[in-house]
Amino acid sequence: MKRFKYILGFIAASFLVSCEDYLDTPAQSTLDQSIIFASPDLAMKAVMGIHQSFGETNSYRGRYLAWYGLNSDVEWYNSSEKTTGQAQLANYTVTPTNDQMNTANNAWAKMYEGIERANLCIHGIRKYGNPTPGSEMGQILGEALTLRALIYADLVRAWGDVPARFEPITTSTIYMAKSDRDVIYKQLIADLGEAAELVAWPNATTMTKTIEHVNKAFVKSFRARLCLVAAGYSLRPDGQIRRSNDPELSVSKMYEIAKKEVLDVIGSKTAKLEPTFADVFKKNLRDDVSAGGEGLFEIPFADGRGRMVFTFGVKHNSIDQYTAQAKGGDAGVVPYLFYDFDTKDTRRDVTCVPYEWSSVKDYDKTGTRSKQILNSSGAAKWYFGKFRYEWMKRRVTSTNDDGVNKQYMRYAEVLLMAAEILNELEGPAVAAPYLKEIRQRAFNRAEWPTKVDAYVNALQDKESMFKAIVDEHAFEFTGEMLRKEALIRWNLLKDKMDVAKVKMTELSNLSGRYSDVNGKLYSRYAADGETLEIYGLNRGEIEDKTSEYSTVTSWISTTKLTALKINSLYLTDPNTRQFWPIWQNFIDSSNGLLKNDYGY
Known part of the structure; x- marks a missing residue:
């Protein structure tokens, strides 16, 4: 059975009261924050409240994860x-009154609920918890920062520009307009940089023995993914599809950050491909959440x-x-x-x-x-x-x-990102080993001379290598709901x-x-x-x-x-x-x- 369960303690339940929509102000805690966030045990219970938001009725569980990524x-x-609600979500005819989504307790509300819970945890731990790299409280803060970044990344993935809430709600901030997504991306990339310094590598601590909690390999890999998305193409409110105009989110800057992160993860040897492709999904389906394999993080x-x-x-x-x-x-x-x-x-x-x-x-x-x-x-x-x-x-x-947990990120994506990044920055010869590693797992060893070595060695220029990476992405990740976001950032949708x-x-x-x-x-x-x-x-x-x-x-x-x-x-x-x-x-x-x- 899975090690992580949604068993919230009284402290977390009373402190992090669920709200019907994100505009509601949170209830006053029954315990003072100075007590909750000075104790690693109580602080972790509060962070578990963020996890709880994933599983609520119309949240990630049955709405966001079920529908974002199609078609x-x-x-x-x-x-x-069909012409009804679910089909509209997939075939690009959805309207603001969609009958699957237009309810007060839907994914939008539950995602902001999770963000508010994360904001309260981050604020409280910074003020009362003395979080430092490698400490128990540092790990807990790193998890809260990462979970907030994950929810925000998914909000922007689905809705584009959204309200940027990085502090607990006050009476003056109950209502907020949308922010440019570039502002949000920069905050998330900075937050994940901090979180990567706070959390431990897979299996280095009790908490990082399971991929139901965040670890350094996931945080760095997720940061690399966000850098690629932030530097990529997307539809803007003015109707243009373009990259960001912000020089801080340029391809050159974002790809250098992403390069460092993926190479750190690869060099750490704290994650690896499963022996066979089927093993990846059998482990997930059999509730094997042990760290150190291909899975980097799962929504529990x-x-x-x-x-x-x-x-x-x-x-x-x-x-x-x-x-x-x-x-x-x-x-x-x-x-x-x-x-x-x-x-x-x-x-x-x-x-x-x-x-x-x-x-x-x-x-x-x-x-x-x-x-x-x-x-x-x-x-x-x-x-x-x-x-x-x-x-x-x-x-x-x-x-x-x-x-069954949502397998949010796996090591194969790190290798394919490495190939993409290094192809862009240094050329196909430097990218080739990472694409080969993906294909070696895909084909039996007897096929490697033709299906791996000859195939990859023939990719002699950036354009052909990039095209091969786009194709490989489809063969590797179909069904995992990663493709739509990737096609958008490549301007290929x-x-x-x-x-x-x-x-x-x-x-x-x-x-x-x-x-x-x-x-x-x-x-x-x-x-x-x-x-x-x-x-x-x-x-x-x-x-x-x-x-x-x-x-x-x-x-x-x-x-x-x-x-x-x-x-x-x-x-x-x-x-x-x-x-x-x-x-x-x-x-x-x-x-x-x-x-x-x-x-x-």
């Missing part, structure tokens, strides 16, 4: 063609909170041998991606799953077991194989939650989504780049009676196998992968809708200080 060129809501959820498999997992149509929760499959892989993977790439079959699990009545008359079945939508609907009930050790019994639409059209017609793909699948069951054996998924598998397989399924056609489905990847220019609107509820309660930009 991209490789990930989409599997019902994007107790068993009855969180919706990672619930939302992103391989679909189970009924309660069965693997789960007491019939869910999964809300989102999945954009259909062409499976066919763009190298057939030797071990990440492909972990990432892209073409089957779901049947209703038990279709397999087992006793009503307890299901089996894999090809979904009726054919190649129009794939699932993220990184999230599987069948890989869990715990049996999920909740009707709404699965308890619409370009890549346009390419995805063209590729899906070719796939539906079995033409162009996909002319060697079979429109039929031949399937049978393995000896266990539940696992599908499939012929026809790989390129070039076009022979008639009717005599060898029990079932032939129409998999790809214009009636399966329709023009309506393809076009629903985006219904409004995604470059003009890079951010969600501030929900009307919060506009109305802002005393006239908040407004929407970006054409909303």
